[in-house]
Amino acid sequence: MTGWRIRRAGAEDVAALLAADVFDEPADTGFIVAFLGSPGAPDPRNILLLAEIEGRAVGFASATVLDHPDKASQLFLQELGVNEEARRQGIGRALIAAIRDEGRKRGCTVTWVLTEADNVAARAAYAAAGGQETTGVVMVEWTEDGA
Secondary structure (H helix, E strand, O other), rough: OOOOEEEOOOOOHHHHHHHOOOOOOOOOOOHHHHHEEEOEEEEEOOEEEEEOOOOEEEEEEEEEEEEEOEEEEEEEEEEEEEHHHHOOHEEEHHHHHHHHHHHHHHOOOOEEEEOOOHHHHHHHHHHHOOOOOOOOOOOOOOOOOOO
């Protein structure tokens, strides 16, 4: 028995997500609905998994299916987070495995993630889950005015 479980969050989980302390910033109802959809009308492209201990969220993984006109669908792992007190239990690896499985169910042939070069914990988690680092890639970012 691991003492924790992973489950897919849905639009009906707004209250639980607002109470969760696993995100970088406090969750926002509008952002949750934009990501997950609404009850009865879920967004099929976005995936949010929660790791829970006794019903309390201690970790999460979020991802989005990306479609292209010239290649198979890919899964972009947006974020992975596990609270400090829940680390070193295999939760991060389990979240990665589960979200990759969700991607495969949707036809994704590749899963990828970006992280900061100095984020040792994230890089170790991705490597432990079998991820291979890609070299020679540069991320370009724009900040949109008014957003």
